[in-house]
Amino acid sequence: MIVKVQMFGAFRVLGDQIEVKVREGGSVSDLRDSMLQYAQNADLSDLLAVSKFASQSSVLGEDAICSSGEVLAILPPVSGG
Amino acid sequence: MNTHVEVREFDSNPLDAAEALSFVDAAGNGAGSLFVGVVRNLNQGRKVRAVSYDVFAPLAEQGFAEICSEAQQKWGDDLRLYVAHAKGRLQVGDISIVLAAGSPHRAEAFAACRYLIEEIKTRSPIWKQEHYMDGDSDWVKGHALCGHD
Numbered sequence: 001m002i003v004k005v006q007m008f009g010a011f012r013v014l015g016d017q018i019e020v021k022v023r024e025g026g027s028v029s030d031l032r033d034s035m036l037q038y039a040q041n042a043d044l045s046d047l048l049a050v051s052k053f054a055s056q057s058s059v060l061g062e063d064a065i066c067s068s069g070e071v072l073a074i075l076p077p078v079s080g081g
Numbered sequence: 082m083n084t085h086v087e088v089r090e091f092d093s094n095p096l097d098a099a100e101a102l103s104f105v106d107a108a109g110n111g112a113g114s115l116f117v118g119v120v121r122n123l124n125q126g127r128k129v130r131a132v133s134y135d136v137f138a139p140l141a142e143q144g145f146a147e148i149c150s151e152a153q154q155k156w157g158d159d160l161r162l163y164v165a166h167a168k169g170r171l172q173v174g175d176i177s178i179v180l181a182a183g184s185p186h187r188a189e190a191f192a193a194c195r196y197l198i199e200e201i202k203t204r205s206p207i208w209k210q211e212h213y214m215d216g217d218s219d220w221v222k223g224h225a226l227c228g229h230d
Contacts, residue, residue, distance in 0.1 A: 054137070
């Protein structure tokens with residue numbers, strides 16, 4: 001299945017949004033694994049490891065199940081204020 | 082409503098400290114505290130000319146509301162709170178965040194305002210990219226978010 005991921009912060013170098021192939025019924029942990037190649041290509045592997053994924057309303061745990069066509073967001077460490 | 086939370090496009094409408102203080106004012110309030118965050122011209126020895134703020138707005142605004150609710154649980158439901166964070170490219174001296182807390186007494190107003198900024202800095206999905214005088218740009222290393230594991 002395809003999961004859309006909105007890019008924020010340093011991940012913006014990959015574009016505003018990317019589409020990532022994840023196994024059916026896959027979790028956020030699977031999504032993270034699937035994103036590794038994108039991250040490696042942009043030298044963002046270390047940042048991926050410390051980033052979280054979120055829906056439009058909450059930060060997700062690693063076991064949260066992804067849905068086909070869902071739009072999630074990747075949240076690297078934050079620096080607001 | 083006794084809280085106002087907002088992510089604001091800086092280009093169209095810069096943040097306004099007077100607006101924040103006006104919102105938290107009330108007849109029963111004897112205190113209003115204000116925090117204003119401003120883009121400074123130096124960070125870790127590098128001369129900064131501008132900063133771009135990237136924001137995941139829906140989650141940020143929801144988080145601001147949750148933090149305000151926590152402050153009201155700690156220091157009183159009668160607290161009036163204002164939170165506005167800029168989004169977009171700001172120059173040195175521009176305001177990036179405005180917070181205000183209004184309450185009957187100063188202790189609660191000071192404490193709530195301090196709580197808001199400390200929690201927002203570590204919990205809100207906001208990212209700062211600094212643009213330096215030498216033409217380089219870099220995303221500021223931040224605080225890793227806590228998940229729901």
